[in-house]
Amino acid sequence: MVLVVRGELRLTPGKAAVQVAHAAVALARVGESRAPSAFRSWWDAGQRKIALVAPTLQDLEELERRARQRGLPTVLIEDAGFTEVAPGTKTCLGIGPARSSEIDPLTGDLALL
Amino acid sequence: MVLVVRGELRLTPGKAAVQVAHAAVALARVGESRAPSAFRSWWDAGQRKIALVAPTLQDLEELERRARQRGLPTVLIEDAGFTEVAPGTKTCLGIGPARSSEIDPLTGDLALL
Numbered sequence: 421m422v423l424v425v426r427g428e429l430r431l432t433p434g435k436a437a438v439q440v441a442h443a444a445v446a447l448a449r450v451g452e453s454r455a456p457s458a459f460r461s462w463w464d465a466g467q468r469k470i471a472l473v474a475p476t477l478q479d480l481e482e483l484e485r486r487a488r489q490r491g492l493p494t495v496l497i498e499d500a501g502f503t504e505v506a507p508g509t510k511t512c513l514g515i516g517p518a519r520s521s522e523i524d525p526l527t528g529d530l531a532l533l
Numbered sequence: 534m535v536l537v538v539r540g541e542l543r544l545t546p547g548k549a550a551v552q553v554a555h556a557a558v559a560l561a562r563v564g565e566s567r568a569p570s571a572f573r574s575w576w577d578a579g580q581r582k583i584a585l586v587a588p589t590l591q592d593l594e595e596l597e598r599r600a601r602q603r604g605l606p607t608v609l610i611e612d613a614g615f616t617e618v619a620p621g622t623k624t625c626l627g628i629g630p631a632r633s634s635e636i637d638p639l640t641g642d643l644a645l646l
Contacts, residue, residue: 423550423551423554425550432645432646433546433549433550433584433646434583434584434585434586434645434646435584436546436550437536437538437546437549437550437553437554437584437646438536438553438582438583438584440550440551440553440554441536441550441553441554441556441557441558441582441584442557442580442582443554444554444555444557444558445554445557445558445561445580448558448561448562449561449565452562466613467555467558468613469551469554469555470547470551471546471547471548471550471551471554472547473547500579500581532545532547533545533546533547533550
């Protein structure tokens with residue numbers, strides 16, 4: 421599972437962590453119900469998560485498009501906007517759970533958060 | 534839901550975010566199966582999450598003890614230790630989902646991550 425924060429928002433570490441957690445919880449719930457086999461493989465292997473950063477919303481949306489083309493689960497988090505950002509701001513893209521070999525070609529050039 | 538990172542480990546923002554996400558996913562799964570009513574209330578209210586920091590492992594364990602005494606769900610994450618910390622290192626305490634009025638008395642004096 422890869423969680424990609426929108427860098428241009430310059431979120432605090434805590435706010436970024438919460439966006440990453442929103443995406444991880446959403447992907448885990450959807451994965452468990454819709455793709456239980458992939459979910460179970462991911463869970464049993466230690467629920468691996470990697471937090472990355474992409475500069476802009478355009479980068480996140482392009483990455484989302486490419487992940488969907490490959491049939492990978494995605495979620496794009498919109499923050500409720502109580503702090504730091506306006507309501508509805510898109511903050512974080514989550515991809516997975518899926519094998520590293522499926523996700524890495526899409527995200528391998530992004531920096532760690 | 535409150536996620537408390539162990540400050541003395543001085544994790545990078547990305548590593549801390551992943552620990553927060555580990556705790557959030559674990560609490561959400563346990564909550565959904567064991568306390569579906571509280572889970573549903575939390576989910577419908579926007580899945581609120583707050584990332585905090587406590588200085589030491591002793592602080593996390595004391596907080597875990599107090600939360601359990603009050604009957605709140607808790608999880609203490611042990612990292613697999615591939616990067617930054619040794620395998621089995623306790624990195625993050627999660628509490629909830631529960632009402633703010635139940636959690637805030639325990640965590641209200643902690644700093645934001």
